[in-house]
Amino acid sequence: MSWLRATPDLLEVARAALRENVLPRVAPEGRYDAAMLANALGIAARELAQGAAAREAERADLGALLGDPAASLDELRVRLCREIRVGSLPEHVEPRLRAVLLAAVRRRLAISNPDHLARHDA
Amino acid sequence: MTRSEAPAALAPDVTARLEAWLAAAVGAAHARVLHSERLSGGAIQENIGLYLDVAGGPRAGRHDLVLRTDAPSAVAVSWGRVQEFRILEAGWRAGVAAPEPWALCEDEAVLGKSFYLMRRMPGEARGFRLVRDPAVQAHGEELAAQLGRNLAKLHRLAPPVPGLDFMPVPDGPPALARVAEYRRHLDVLGVAEPVIEWALRWLELNAPASGRVCLIHADYRTGNYLVHDGRLSAVLDWEFAAFGDPHEDLGWMLVRYWRFGVDVKEAGGVGSRDAFLDAYAAEAGWPVDRDAVRYWEVMGNVRWAVVALMQAARYFRHREASLELALTAHVVPVVELDLLGLVRAIEEGRP
Numbered sequence: 001m002s003w004l005r006a007t008p009d010l011l012e013v014a015r016a017a018l019r020e021n022v023l024p025r026v027a028p029e030g031r032y033d034a035a036m037l038a039n040a041l042g043i044a045a046r047e048l049a050q051g052a053a054a055r056e057a058e059r060a061d062l063g064a065l066l067g068d069p070a071a072s073l074d075e076l077r078v079r080l081c082r083e084i085r086v087g088s089l090p091e092h093v094e095p096r097l098r099a100v101l102l103a104a105v106r107r108r109l110a111i112s113n114p115d116h117l118a119r120h121d122a
Numbered sequence: 123m124t125r126s127e128a129p130a131a132l133a134p135d136v137t138a139r140l141e142a143w144l145a146a147a148v149g150a151a152h153a154r155v156l157h158s159e160r161l162s163g164g165a166i167q168e169n170i171g172l173y174l175d176v177a178g179g180p181r182a183g184r185h186d187l188v189l190r191t192d193a194p195s196a197v198a199v200s201w202g203r204v205q206e207f208r209i210l211e212a213g214w215r216a217g218v219a220a221p222e223p224w225a226l227c228e229d230e231a232v233l234g235k236s237f238y239l240m241r242r243m244p245g246e247a248r249g250f251r252l253v254r255d256p257a258v259q260a261h262g263e264e265l266a267a268q269l270g271r272n273l274a275k276l277h278r279l280a281p282p283v284p285g286l287d288f289m290p291v292p293d294g295p296p297a298l299a300r301v302a303e304y305r306r307h308l309d310v311l312g313v314a315e316p317v318i319e320w321a322l323r324w325l326e327l328n329a330p331a332s333g334r335v336c337l338i339h340a341d342y343r344t345g346n347y348l349v350h351d352g353r354l355s356a357v358l359d360w361e362f363a364a365f366g367d368p369h370e371d372l373g374w375m376l377v378r379y380w381r382f383g384v385d386v387k388e389a390g391g392v393g394s395r396d397a398f399l400d401a402y403a404a405e406a407g408w409p410v411d412r413d414a415v416r417y418w419e420v421m422g423n424v425r426w427a428v429v430a431l432m433q434a435a436r437y438f439r440h441r442e443a444s445l446e447l448a449l450t451a452h453v454v455p456v457v458e459l460d461l462l463g464l465v466r467a468i469e470e471g472r473p
Contacts, residue, residue, distance in 0.1 A: 108455040112454075
């Protein structure tokens, strides 16, 4: 493999350098922006590492729930939203629906804000 | 009082027109702007601090005021300054801690747009700083109680309220009107968000029947009030006020996001839920329906998720280059986790 490829590792290293070497020396008025930069680098790194798998897992879950395993994630989300809004899903599906929604949110949080997920589970 | 070294916020010719209008508006011999400065504002309004010398008339003396006008990018999602002034007057008359309204100018020849003047109040509004202020931490329970009592005073105003005849009175359950409004926002954004849709469906099926309708602030939360030395100084940002269900204001204050990281203090990151709600009930003189408060907490979380999506769209759709806007999309799953947990807790009868 090439060492020149952009990797999650590169973003992680950049984030660690920003937090440990740069942030402590940033003037107070710049700290909020610097913290946002570190946060954005972390999200991007985790998105590169986990994003595709998270979307495929959600697609598989929704495909099974709606009985359409070949549909794309976008199609399934649009269809699910429509069915939820008009109330056309059978009542017995509700527990499975909630479990599927929770699993998708947790996968999304593992990328967007893993610290919050850890605090929530603690 | 120290004055910033920033350049004056108003050009000399604008200042002259403002002084002439103001003198007439408050029955003074003359009024002089000693200092003006741009204050932090939102995308919707522009706030200018004015230090004034008024000669003659009932307002004679020196005054610290805020001039509030529409910003160039004003959008029609909230009341304009004329209506906001009427709302502020109604709240002020009801005894709510608010900046005293001074004068409204609808003559666009003065500044090119409508504006009003109100007293400049001391204190900190920025949520992240406020909840970490040692004085707030020392008096947090009392501050939460002040927020509750203050809100109860506002909620005494039921339609019709003098000066607010422009404001529609709901003709059905206010909760269902909100559900319809947030669905419209999602449709305009063109996003498919299953958790938010699921929560909206739950809110539709569990909407409380029409009850008490009163004037609500509709953005009563940490970040929109000033605290000075640990005490409530003034409630700001009245542009979303409406006639609605009083529990909407109570639930909104309890949404996690307004705790600015101090999660254990459920009332806006400053005090406990009980301190806020008990003081409210004592002042209001009617019992608070705790189930309705939790219902409106769910609604508040949906509202915040929808607002976050709208802010994210400004970055993703309209290429507004802001890291803060781009990152706002990432608060949505945090809110969604709360939505799923809140509904489960309500159904299982857990606190």
